[in-house]
Each structure stands twice: as C-alpha cells, then as structure tokens.
Amino acid sequence: MYMFKYIMKRVGLMILTFFIIMTICFTLIKLLQPEAPMMGSQAQLEAARREALGYNKPIMEQFGIYLRNIFTNWDWGTSWKIDYMANVGDVITRRLPPTVLINVYSLVLSIPLGILLGIFAALKKNRWQDHLISTLVMIFVSVPSYVYAFIVQYYLGFRLGWFPVILSSLYDAGGSWTSAAMFKSMMLPMFALSFGTIAGLARFTRAELTEALTSEYMLLARTKGLTKGQATVRHALRNAMVPILPSILSMIIGVFGGSMIIETIFAVNGIGKLYITSIGMLDYDVFVSTSMFYTIISLASTIIVDISYGFLDPRIRMGAK
C-alpha cells in the first residue's frame, strides 16, 4: 500500500512536471517567427486546418486548442514541411521502427556482454585480467560514440566493405524493417552504439560486484559452507544486481529516443533525425511534439528507475529520508 502511494505520488509529480515543460516549450517555440502558410497542393484544406488549430489566435489560446486536440483525438498537430499535411503522431510513429530496432539490437549485444565482462573483472580483481578490462573500459567509456561510428564506418564500411556504409532505405531492403539486408545495414550503427554501453555496464557491474564480494554476508555465506561459486551467484550477484537492473531498465526506455548523432552519421531516418530536420525546417508542430517525446522518455526513465529501486531494495522504499 505504501508502495502504491509512493508510485502515485511520483507519477502525479511527473505529470505536473511534464505539463509545465510542455507549456514552456510550446510557448517558446510558437514565439519564434510565425510559420508562413505553405499553400501547397491542398491550399484550401491547409487554410482550414490552420484555422482549426488557431494559428492566428494568441499563443495561449493555441495552446488550449493543442491540449484539447491531444485529449480528445490524440492529435498532436500537423506537419507542414517534413510531411505535408500529415498528422504529427503518424510522422513520429513512422520514424520509430529504425530507431527502436537499432537500439534494441545494440542492447541485445551489449547487456550480456557488459555484465559478463564486469563479473569476470570483479572475480579476477587486481589480477592482470581485471587491470586489462578496467583500463579498456576506462578508455571505451570516455571516447564518444561518434568516434566509434567513424571508425567502424571507415574500416568495416569503406575499407573492408563488410557492411553498408549507411542504413539501407526501406525500399532497398525489401520493404521490411526486419529483413536480412536491413539487419546487415543496421550492424554499423549498432556497433557504434554498443562499445560505450558495454564498457559502461562492465564498469558498473565490476564496481557493484567487488563491493558485494568483500561484504560480510559473503563471509557468512562461505562460513556456513557454501562454495565460492554458490555464494557468488546466490548472494553477491543478487545484491550487485540491485542497482544494475534499474539502469538496464532506463536503457530499455532510452531505446525509443535513440542517438541523434549516430542517426545523422548513418543516415538513419529515425526520431533523432526527425528532430534535427524539424529544427532545420522549423516545422513547429513536429518540433514541439518531438521535444515532448524526448521529455516523456527522460521523465519516464527517471521515474521507473526510482520506482524499481523501491521494488528491488526495501531499504530505499518509501522515500525514506
């Protein structure tokens, strides 16, 4: 019950925060140079739509219309420049598959690898294996992901020609996001994203596990007759996982956001690219909605991390101060 109240409190606060951020973003974006009508192929329809969205009304009134549309129709506005007259919700949904797929592939590769490396280093603490892993991890954590992108693009893409240099278009890959050709062309961005994640996880796991391994309950576990393996798996590893699992959860939520720079380098037509394009073209409704999309992701990942901590570790539960 306490837990439930805690969650409700957090979610309520999150919604409030989100609403404030939305107001700020909407106002600031609409305060920019007003959008001129495109008057494209469907000029009349466009004028009607602009009228309905209240483009010539004061900003606060526009915001009211915007909120009402979201609540009643789940209508996040209209894209004028990126995808003429298309619903912004559709535009975003259409850009999701490549972003999500690349990030999911990357996580599938990096989570097990990172944790295993971390466990290995912790078990071999202060031996050469540990020093080697720790040094490499230090380097790989620090180097920015786009540097890996350049390296894999140059060596695996240009020099060796193993993988396509940029993401294949949907048409080239046979019209499906999950085809073999598409998978192959997603390899390079996946690698570029994975190095940092693997290293980060390995470092985190190693730190948590070494702490757990030197704790007193491990001594107790050994004293009561457990072998080293049993004690490690049943006691140390489980305790070490308490902070690791929430961070993995937040990575999984981050899948939707993707990485703007990786998407730009590999010409991935995903959410990050959409955001950059909407800034470049000043497609306001897309700009507002993608900003909100990113805000939701960052808020959601914070709150899920906090709540999962509460579930996993009773000591943290209940906002204990």
Add this chain to the structure above:
Amino acid sequence: MKKIDINSIPKEKFEFAQLDAHLHDVKFETKPVGYMLDAWRRFRKNKASVIAAVIIILIVVFAVVTPFVSKYHINDADGVYAKMRPKIEAFYGTGFLDGTNTRPLNDKYIAYLGGIGQGIADKDGSGATWAQGLEEKYQPIAKLSDPYKKQGKEYRDALVDTYYSVGFKYISVTRDEYAKIQAWQEENGIQVIYPMVDTRSEWCDASYANDANYWYRHSANSTPLDENGKKMTLEKFTTTGLVDNYLRDADGNILYFAAKDKSMISVRVLYYNYYIYQNGYEPIHTLGTDAQGYDILVRLAHGTRLSLILALCVSIINLTLGAMYGAIEGYYGGWVDMLGERVTDVLSGIPFIVVATLFQLHLVNTGKVSTLVGLLFAFVLTGWIGTAYRVRTQFYRFKNQEYVLAARTLGAHDGRIMFKHIFPNALGTIITTSVLVIPGVILDESVLSYLGVVNFNGQFITSLGTMLSNGQGYLSTDPHIILFPALIISLLMISFNLFGNGLRDAFNPSLRGADE
C-alpha cells in the same frame, strides 16, 4: 565580600600560574598536514591520473601556443591545397605523415604525375628527359611498386606527394604582376613561370585544356603521344621522355604567356613555387588541410580553445550557482527545499538538446547574442543542477552536527555557518564535480555543433564538432580531416575522466573505486 569591578581589574592583581612549570607534551616537530596537501599527496600516488593531468596540460599548451607559433592563420585557406595530407618533412618517403597518399596508378596516370617532374626539369623549353624529371625535388611520385594485375589491367601502387601532385596551374595576371613575378624569380632563383602550353593545338584535348599538367602531347583519352602522333607505352616514355606541346611563335621560340584580353595574360606557373612567391614560405601543413584548404593544425588549436574556454566558463558558473542553490536548499530544508527540488525537476526534465535549440533560435538567430554566449546560457540553465544536488546532500549530512550548533550558539549568522563552517566539507565534492563537468561540456558542444544545432562554422571561428562534421563527407577518401579532431576529443575525454576520478579518490578516499 568586596565587589570587584571586572571591567577594570588592576594589573598587579594578576599573577602567572605556571611560568616555570614543565610541560610534558612535546611540541610537534612536523608541519600540520592540511586538507589540500593531504589530497595532493593521495593524488600524486595515482599514476594514471597524474599522466592524465599532464596530457590535459599538454593539450592546453597546444591550444594556447599553436596559433601564435604557426605561420598559418585561422582564416588562411588556399583552395588549391585542399585535402592535403599531413606532412612533416623529416618523414619524407616513409609513407607516414609525409604528405603522401597511396594511389594505384595505371600507365597514363604515371605519365601524368611523372610528367610534372619532367615539366619542372624543362625550365626553358629546351627539353628534359624522364630521368631528369625523377630527380627534381618537387616531382610527386615518392615511391613506385612493382606492377600487378587487377581486373585485367596493370597497376602500380605509388606513394604520391599530395602537395607536389598539384603541379602546374594556369593563372591570369596583369602584365605588371607578370613582370613582378619575373623579377622575383630572378632574385631568388626559384622558377615560377614555365613555358605556356598550346592548348588549342591538335595535341591537347579540349577536356584537359584547363589542366596545366598536360603540357605534353596526348590523345583524346590522355595517352601520351610521340612526335609522330603515335601512342607511347610506359617503356617508351620512361626512356625517351614525354614530348612537349609548348606554345611557340612563328620562329619556333618558346612563349611564356598567352594574351587573354587587353589587360590580363594567362601564364603557366609551378603552383608550389607560386605559393612561395605569394606567401614567402612553402605549403607544408603538419596535420594537412581540410576540404576548404584550411590548415588543420591551427584550426584544431582554435577549436580546442573554444571547447576548453566554454567548458571552463560553464564549470565555474555552475560551481557558483550550484553551490549557492544547494547550500540554501540543504541548509534551510523544509518548504524551501521542496520548492527548490520542484524547480530542478522541471529544469532537468527538459532534454538538453531542446534547451540548446531554443536558446539558439531565440537569442542567437535573432542576433541578440553570439553563438558561444547562447550555448553558454543553455549549459548554465541546467548544468548547475548536478552540483546543487551534491552540495545539498553534503549540507543535509553536516547541518545537524555539534560544531554547527556551537557556531550558532556563539551567534554566527546563517551565511557564516553555511559558507564558513559547512561549505568546506563540500569542497572536495565540488572540485571533483566541476572537473567532471568539463568532459561533458566538451562532448555536448561537439555533438551540438556536429548536428548543426549551433553553428561555429566560420572563417574566424571553429569548434571540434564543426571540424568533425566538415570532415564527415570526406571520411572515405580523406580520413585525416576527421581523424585529428576525433583524436583530440577522445584524448580530452579520457584524460578529464581519469583526472576527475583521481581527484575524487584524493578528496574522498572513502569513495575510492566507486563510480558515481
């Protein structure tokens, strides 16, 4: 009992209690070890951090000193010497940082590049041999491999000096300028002007008429031809040499220019020497040039400067703001803390890229502030939250300690307790945080300018991210353009992280080995 006026006790009433008593405690011979000295000692033991600190200092020195030392300025660009390879003269012919790249050459291309050498040797148009050409200093082929077959055609791998392979260029000058160049070349003994090519003759194909390196007779597909118009093989032209196609007057004298219009004349110059004539030094770029012909070394130093200055400003401002905010929140607690936390919730909820974009669109694009200041605002708006959070934690930990109570009892006001008594406890944390902020700022700046959200792309300004995004298009052909900025960023990130971790271990020994 007689009442004593405690405000004016006569001096004689005092007497020494223990003037000649023997004190048994031995006075400490050593100096007391302060917090900073203690931290410094611990820091020094961490070899990796010390090395990282040295690397940081070296990079700072590089960024500060290079623009003063280098003969190139940030806005010096010669489009002819664009995409040149890194060149250090001492390494010539090794294939490493010697200004060369490896190209597979077929026979025609060997004639073209080797022809530059022969053309240089043939100063007065009286003829030179292929062998003489190969001995010229400015001939571009540094090394030639044995032939091999690829897809049925014969190739040789050659180390080609990118600077020398520019060879000859046609330029338009006034007659005065022409006379000036002639005077200069006589004075210095450096040949700039070479015999003009008859671009209208049957030996010069129209599609190559603008390429001054085709000074020899060639066919429509650029195969060299001999005197009789027969195609020459590799064996032939390497023994006899290429046959010139110079512009001659009716008597057969070599001409050095062709009149273009009333005032301008067209001359053929060896561009390397022409560059020396113009600038007074040879075109040698230690780290090569980018696609616009800017010197990468100088631009890199300026870009690093920009990143470091930005990071330093952000770090200092965040430290001040965050420390004050966190101190007030943590010290007063209660509703002040509640309110403060909600404000940080909102601010930290806005994704940084959105903040940066809005600042750029509202303040920079409208011309209110410069790009750098706009970016600084964006960093400052949310950057202090981390520091504030850490300081707040420290204040919560220390504000109920006895010494704080003692200070309050003695009548110290809030400000004094906060900054004189509690704050020093948070000092280690703050120093560590402010160092660890730096790599984050450098990274964010490079990402933002790479994505084009902030624009540092100019003649007099550049940033590491801008250099990366400019080099991205040439990754396949000229990877050196992107290599050096990427290398510097990686080095900065690794060193600052190592340095920051070392500092944290030194200031908070109890946290050693823990990450975050």
